[in-house]
Amino acid sequence: RSFSIFDAYGNMVYDSGEDFGRAVAAIEPSLFNNDEGEKDGRSDDKGVEPEAIAIGTIGDYTYAFVGFERQSAIVVYDISNPFSPEFITYYQNSPDGVSGDVSPEIIKFVSAAESPNEENLLVVGYEISGSVGVIQVGGELVSISESLAENDLFEVYPNPTVNYLNLNENLSGYIFDANGVQVQAFENVNSINVSKFAEGVYTVSIPGKGSKRFLKLN
Secondary structure, three states: OOOEEEOOOOOEEEEOOOHHHHHHHHHOHHHOOOEOOEOOOOOOOOOOOEEEEEEEEEOOEEEEEEEEOOOOEEEEEEOOOOOOOEEEEEEEOOOOOOOOOOOEEEEEEEOOOOOOOOOEEEEEEEOOOOOEEEEEEOHHHHHHHHHHHHOOOOOEEOOOEOOEEEEEEEEEEEEEOOOOOEEEEEEEEEEEEOOOOOOEEEEEEEOOOEEEEEEEOO
């Protein structure tokens, strides 16, 4: 139901948790976790069933393209900072879940340097429809990444951390674990003691300022 990033030593530094489900619920509420067009048909199985994946670098940014086999959609994350990926956009060419391009099984990123039209491309093989999709990607993704970077409303450091997580100013908010369970609330502080947290990925959420991920190590 999610995707994870591991470092060179096999330590998980990020997991998207329930993000895929939340994105689909917001973008395609009538087809949430659909099974052949039936809403909620996959909620008791693998949800959107993320299966196909490709990694590509465009300009200064690195992206993960993840295909949802059951949702027949592709989600894009900026993973340039592997500890704090950002949701970028969502591609969908099956408006009812049963027609168009259905069930992405494999994705191949083709860089502009290797592309026949000198543009970055996603080549997608769809299992159920038997179709091949070609999606041109590039400037629009970079534009969103640049906008997110410019609108960084707060910072957390060090990341990863062992004992304390620092904020760049006094803030109030919440910390959630990888399962979305609130583990701590804080008010008007710029340093948080996380020494007793279990090892794993957590999210700091600041109302009005968004969220940041961090990795807790022992």
